[in-house]
Amino acid sequence: MRLILLGPPGAGKGTQAARLVEQHGIVQLSTGDMLRAAVAAGTPIGLKAKDIMAAGGLVPDEVVIGIISDRIDQDDAAHGFILDGFPRTVPQAEALDRLLGDKGFDLDAVVELKVNEGALLDRVETRVAEMRARGEEPRADDNAEALAKRLSAYRAQTEPLVDYYSEKRKLLTVDGMMTIDEVTREIGRVLDAVRAADAKKDAKAKGTKAARAKRTVKTGANKPATKAKAAKSRSKSTSKSAAKPKAPKKAAAKPAAKSGAKAGSTKKSSAKQAVGKTASSKKVVAKKAAGKPAVSKAGKAAVGKTAKAGLKKAAKAVAKAGKKAAKAVVKAAKGAAKPAAGKKAAGKKATRKAAAASKTKAVAKVQTRGKKAKKVTKKRA
Numbered sequence: 001m002r003l004i005l006l007g008p009p010g011a012g013k014g015t016q017a018a019r020l021v022e023q024h025g026i027v028q029l030s031t032g033d034m035l036r037a038a039v040a041a042g043t044p045i046g047l048k049a050k051d052i053m054a055a056g057g058l059v060p061d062e063v064v065i066g067i068i069s070d071r072i073d074q075d076d077a078a079h080g081f082i083l084d085g086f087p088r089t090v091p092q093a094e095a096l097d098r099l100l101g102d103k104g105f106d107l108d109a110v111v112e113l114k115v116n117e118g119a120l121l122d123r124v125e126t127r128v129a130e131m132r133a134r135g136e137e138p139r140a141d142d143n144a145e146a147l148a149k150r151l152s153a154y155r156a157q158t159e160p161l162v163d164y165y166s167e168k169r170k171l172l173t174v175d176g177m178m179t180i181d182e183v184t185r186e187i188g189r190v191l192d193a194v195r196a197a198d199a200k201k202d203a204k205a206k207g208t209k210a211a212r213a214k215r216t217v218k219t220g221a222n223k224p225a226t227k228a229k230a231a232k233s234r235s236k237s238t239s240k241s242a243a244k245p246k247a248p249k250k251a252a253a254k255p256a257a258k259s260g261a262k263a264g265s266t267k268k269s270s271a272k273q274a275v276g277k278t279a280s281s282k283k284v285v286a287k288k289a290a291g292k293p294a295v296s297k298a299g300k301a302a303v304g305k306t307a308k309a310g311l312k313k314a315a316k317a318v319a320k321a322g323k324k325a326a327k328a329v330v331k332a333a334k335g336a337a338k339p340a341a342g343k344k345a346a347g348k349k350a351t352r353k354a355a356a357a358s359k360t361k362a363v364a365k366v367q368t369r370g371k372k373a374k375k376v377t378k379k380r381a
Helices: 013-024 031-041 044-054 061-072 090-102 117-133 144-158 160-167 180-243 246-266 270-290 297-337 344-380
Strands: 002-006 027-030 081-084 109-114 171-175
Touching: 002 013, 002 160, 013 027, 013 081, 013 109, 013 180, 027 031, 027 061, 031 044, 031 061, 044 061, 061 090, 090 160, 109 160, 109 180, 117 144, 144 160, 160 171, 171 180
Parallel strands: 002 081, 002 109, 027 081, 109 171
Antiparallel strands: none
């Protein structure tokens, strides 16, 4: 635990610091004691401070900070310390923050002992009277006049630290006008609250850190699966895209097989061989030009429909021609029968025979023409 005790002269900082040292096993670091110890030890910083003090000057802040830095590096300060009498100004407090930050330390709390200045003057006078009553000589600065000067210096230089540490949320204020024991208990209570809050904060930080580590591990475990899925999907798409070009080859192979079968069937009759070769050559040319089978089902259906329509049209034309021929024959027969009107008995019979023969002959011609028309239509189809 690292603490600072704040308060005006006579507030009881020295007394409470001694009790905290005993309770928490930490060391008390008084600026005066540290300066005297450094001078006695002959350290570089101590020798520098000795020369300044011998000349009657004030030890600068950088020298004091150097002495504190050496002191808190010692083994007995490893568990914590209490700074008594330092810092006295805001610049010293800022220098101390930098020093502790460089060492990886932080202040746990700044305890302010708040007292009434009038009561402090009364305490000093009472203490001096008691010492003289016991036959003891008080210190030269232990009087009301000296205390008033020290209080004035405290208000001007040190009291601004109250606002400085309050803004950093480090300040704990305790009523220093209580009895010594009551002040000790109150300091213990507020420090216990600080330790509990710090423990809760550390536990939360550890939990957050553990949760992040767990998420990181989980994410890392999921990454290979995700990569495997992506690779699998890529392989599937690749295999599909590679398989797609094979379909046209199969489609192209089927028409070839059919055309081969048709070519084989055309060899059976010599009369149809020339027609088959011509048709197959036309199909090959059409296939090369379009890149598709020569004849489709829709094409075959269209050709069939065209052939049927042609046959119907030809049959109608033949029937119409037959009717016209029959009418012409009948008309000719009637015209030939008129000169022989006198010979009705024999002429009627001959006329009927001639007309029947002519009609039969005309019908035969018409049928012959119809058959020829059918053959031509079939060939065109």
